[in-house]
Amino acid sequence: MNEIVLEAASLEKSFGGRGLLPWGKGKRSLQAVRGVDLQVRKGETLGIVGESGCGKSTLARMLVGLSEPTGGRVALSGRDVAEMRRNARSELRRKVQFVFQDPLSSLNPRKTVRQILEAPLDNLLRMPRDRRRERVAELMQLVNLRPEFVDRHPHEFSGGQSQRIGIARALAAEPKVMVLDEPVSALDVSVQAQILNLLGDLKQRLGLTYVFISHDLAVVEHLCDTVAVMYLGNVVEHAPAEEIFRSPRHPYTHALLQSVPTLGRRSDPDALSEGELPNPAAPPPGCAFAPRCPRARDDCRQARPPLERMADGHLAACYYPLAREAGKDASQA
Template identity: 60%
Template sequence: MNTSPDPSLIEIRNLARTFGGGRSLFGTKKPELTAVRGVSLDLEKGETLGVVGESGCGKSTLARMLVGLDTPSRGTIRLSGENLTDGGTRALARRVQYVFQDPVSSLNPRQTIRDILEAPMRHLLGLGSRERKERLERLIEDVNLRPEFLERYPHEFSGGQAQRIGIARALAAEPAVVVLDEPVSALDVSVQAQVLNLLDRLKRERGLTYVFISHDLAVVESVATRVAVMYFGEIVETAPAREMFRAPLHPYTKLLIDSAPVPNRKRAASAGDSGELPDPYDPPPGCPFAPRCPRADEDCRAAMPRLEAKDRGKEHLAACCHPTPRRA
């Protein structure tokens, strides 16, 4: 976490999201599922924070709360020191924008690309027609699309072109932060590289800050400056990207890295890992990774370890009682 006197661009404190719960009409208790469990995280201006983890770990729920598409059950989100959790949905939408995983289905099929891109300018920035036209011309050029595309509809575009339109829509509101939820997972490999290069250029030219949600560790390693690892709704490790991939502290992070397919490298043995996530309706006590962890002990099952610095410096934090030893 940030310990400097100046606030981080985004400060997340004890953020949680619970679904279900309460009681039915007949008084029976409804099942409750906690998708995000008290996440605290800082996002610094200009960085690309990669958020990784298995499916169902809470990555997308966290992303949706960051952009105001979902309401936290508890906790706060501060942007430049301003609390946006309560009543700040419009301000959040103006300054934090979202790029969806499926580029085609995220675009309204009944609207032209012009209408789609002008909507944030009209509703979030309050621009008149002349200003919208000028900005639209620059925006479509910035994402490497032709001006005639503005009069077409989403179904007329390939996945890569549609994702460029999705990126342009996010940038139309002139945000400070862009949350990218698996932005290249639905694209061909060659198109992935083009989109990632585009995102890198736009970040440099516009001074953007990214939150990059992905399960693809190779992509995250290539784009992220810092990485946060999620497991069962909690952050279990966070560190600068180079340090994270070189020497992970948490056994779960090591499992993810060792399991990632790499050309000409034999996949490491899983040491008996079942790959099964805990039951979200009946979470275990202590560290939720303990049943899968080869280093787990009784203290791991007694209480959830705190996310704190170990022996790798103040920027490398892990929620683990028995972190992996430093490589020789």
């Protein structure tokens, strides 16, 4: 097995709640990430899925050192990311890069594509000017953008083209790891496929490791080797992609799969009723999924179930997991 390049251990992030007033009132803190353990191996694509608001972006930002954890740690090839962020920021940026969901708003509207792509070459790699020109041309070619686009500004591009620029900018640093936060969610479906193909191709050619975040399971199924499912700030299931899709063990993963139409599976829109993700500022006691879980029993509401090994490489956090290959008929068991 390949070495671990990126690792999160007991990772937590709370927002607010610091300014407690002396008389005990104040904003309650919101725990967006509640103790996540993850390992990403070299050359792997890890998919992170879950409903909007479950903490995916907060986790992603900590993984790349864009935001500091309030608990636990992230390690990049064994080195503490928070420490690198303080003492070796450019080295951190050279190793791990982030691709944003909204391509256009992540690009400076006043800069040309050349300026956008040259910035990391200059700042992070200290590349001399003439080499930078060459490298910008290479980057444009890597993401299939026409060379003459290099002197245009972001607003002159479509969403798909903007995302290609965002990807080229991330690649400019020659990172080992790319964390992509819903990189195709803002794009038309036809463009999504092109960008996904491009990402798959780049990964092969450049030997990259991806953390690929998406609320769209169909996207994850085709691109990812392993998948982590998040629910209210926790990873509730983590397994090889084919295993998760064929034999989910956590009732939430099962419901998520049932709710999405994917190749060969019919969707059941009632499998996950919308708007029921609990308030992260006041999580339910015990298992956070209990209020929506068809298998919940009283003891599920007592203590949070730990992430446990169900089979080789297959982890799930549930006291009453689905049987292997239980598939369609889970609520009966």
